[in-house]
Amino acid sequence: MIKKIILSAIVLASAVCAFALPAVQSYIGDASGEYVYYQDTTFARPTYVGFLFYNDSQYALRYYAAADAKTKQDEVEVEVLISVNPENEKLEFTGELVVKDGESTLINYMHDLFYDLTARRQKMGEVNGVKDIAKNDFLDVFGGSVVIKYNALIPIFNVKAILNDAGEEQFKVVTVGALKSSQDTSFEDFKGFPKKLADKKRAAVKAGKEKITASAKNADASVTESVQLDNSWHAEFENIWFQGNAAILTLAPLSKPEGDEELLTAMLLRSMLHSGEHSYIDASNAKIVFDNGFSVTAQYYLNKDSAVQRDVQRLVKTAGGYAFLRLTVFDSLYQKKKSYYENILKSFTAE
Numbered sequence: 001m002i003k004k005i006i007l008s009a010i011v012l013a014s015a016v017c018a019f020a021l022p023a024v025q026s027y028i029g030d031a032s033g034e035y036v037y038y039q040d041t042t043f044a045r046p047t048y049v050g051f052l053f054y055n056d057s058q059y060a061l062r063y064y065a066a067a068d069a070k071t072k073q074d075e076v077e078v079e080v081l082i083s084v085n086p087e088n089e090k091l092e093f094t095g096e097l098v099v100k101d102g103e104s105t106l107i108n109y110m111h112d113l114f115y116d117l118t119a120r121r122q123k124m125g126e127v128n129g130v131k132d133i134a135k136n137d138f139l140d141v142f143g144g145s146v147v148i149k150y151n152a153l154i155p156i157f158n159v160k161a162i163l164n165d166a167g168e169e170q171f172k173v174v175t176v177g178a179l180k181s182s183q184d185t186s187f188e189d190f191k192g193f194p195k196k197l198a199d200k201k202r203a204a205v206k207a208g209k210e211k212i213t214a215s216a217k218n219a220d221a222s223v224t225e226s227v228q229l230d231n232s233w234h235a236e237f238e239n240i241w242f243q244g245n246a247a248i249l250t251l252a253p254l255s256k257p258e259g260d261e262e263l264l265t266a267m268l269l270r271s272m273l274h275s276g277e278h279s280y281i282d283a284s285n286a287k288i289v290f291d292n293g294f295s296v297t298a299q300y301y302l303n304k305d306s307a308v309q310r311d312v313q314r315l316v317k318t319a320g321g322y323a324f325l326r327l328t329v330f331d332s333l334y335q336k337k338k339s340y341y342e343n344i345l346k347s348f349t350a351e
Contacts, residue, residue, distance in 0.1 A: 020056065021118050021265040022330045023089040024087075024221065027152040027263070028270055033179035035060075035187045041170050045073060048174065049110060050185050051156050056086040057094075057351040059156075061110040062104065064191055071189040075283050077189060078102030080110065091118045112141060117157040124150060127158045130266050130288075142170050153270045177275030184277050193301055197282060199308035199332035205244045207340060208232035214241050222320025223253035228347035247341070256321035265294070272296050272313050278304050281311075293317045299331060310334040316350045323350030 020026035035052040045068045052060035083095040093116075098107070105169040120137055133150045142162055142251055149160040154173055162171035174193065178187060208231035212272050215226035216239040227249065233241045241249045257264060269288070275281045279300045286298035293316040300309045308331040316323045325348050327341065334341055 021121055021156065022056075022084060022086050022091055024118075024175045026158070028266055030155050031178060033176055033184075034156075034274075035175060035179070036155045037190055038159075038171050039174045039192070039214065041172070043131065043169075045071070046192050046273050048190065048192050049113060050187060050190060052178070052179075053156050059114070060099075060187065061114060062100075062188065062190075063106050063110055066192060076102060076106070076307075078106045078110070080107060082111075082114070089122075090196050091115055109141075116141060117159055119146060121150075121157045121159070124148075124158075128268055129262070132160060143233050146170075152266055153273060155270075163261050173283050175275055175280045176273055177280065178271075180277050184278070188276050189278060189303065190280060191303065193280070194281060194306075197299055197301060197308055199330055200306070202246070202330055204333050204336055205232050205246045207337075214249065214251065216233070216253050218253040218321065220255060220320075222255055223323055225251050225253050225316050225323035225325065225348070225350040227251065227315075227325065227349075228346060229344065246333050247327065249328075249344070250324075250326045252324040252326075254322045254324065269294060269296070270314060272315070273298075276300065278302060279309070293322070300328075308332075312345060312350065314345075315344050315349075318350050 007323050018031055030053040032054055033052070035050055037048050037050040040047050040049060043065065043145060045065055047063070047065045050062040052062070054060065058081065060079065063076065063078040063277055065073075065076040067073060077100050077322050079099040081097040081099060082093060085092040085094050093111075116139055124135060127150045130151070135148050135150065137146055137148050138144060139146050143164055145165055147163045149163070150158045151160040151205065152158055154160050155176060160173050161169050164170050175190065179187060210231040210232070212229050212231055213226050214233070214235070215224065217224040229241060229249070233243045233249070235241050237252045273283065273286060275298060279302050282299045282301065286296060289295045293314065295312065295314040297312050300311055302309065310331045312327045314325045327345060329341055
């Protein structure tokens, strides 16, 4: 599965990035099913607004605010589907379907956000690479003068955060993802993150006494990678090892593809930041490190189980292509046996 995701990113990187907002040429084209959620901190209670890309003429917009016992406010959820004219350089709404109804002020708020963010993204021009680009701007909805941080890793608007004059984030990305199928309801089921992102207590898997080497190579053997495990790990699928129900490790060596390497890197990194099905990446706290490739360390919140996983992904450049490793562990077990799992990561080699 991991290898399929990476290979899909490589194919997309070699294609023309045609899907984007009207009159916007995106560095990384939006794929059908990609979505982004923001937290709007100008509201008194935790409030989230999400945008889902279907194609260049159809989007879903969703507002969610959790119930607040102190203020006796009920849960609020509003969702609309909108259509736009992709041929018009100015944003033109051509239709709307209310999926989950709510106050007209909230629907207007989402309309205004979509319009304002589209206009700012059109005016911004190029947003290339994988680094933040800051731009001074003016937005009435956020009190006037603001700084907008753009990043091509963020779908649709490429907006990562909006800061006020005091440097406070008033609007920030909290999670990004891509729906896995037509049955995936992750976008409509998102309800934010707990105040403290903490995993349940779990019984750790006892480390095995026998050392083993987990290794993988690509079809033409131009890339070989390995990691040191023990016999508490078992290979149940090709290049995938499980440590009971505690952890999973994947190796995926890839031949060097043709095309723009910088764009390919951005495509791969964007796909590595995606949430899973009902497994939401805490994007605001994800750590990206660049070193002969890059690594992504993040926590994922599994809202159906109220569980938290620690996820480490590494992509290393080799002479023949790329070596990829992914280690996912329930976070309470990672914290309990941190040195054990970090030693596994340190043993990773690729050539």
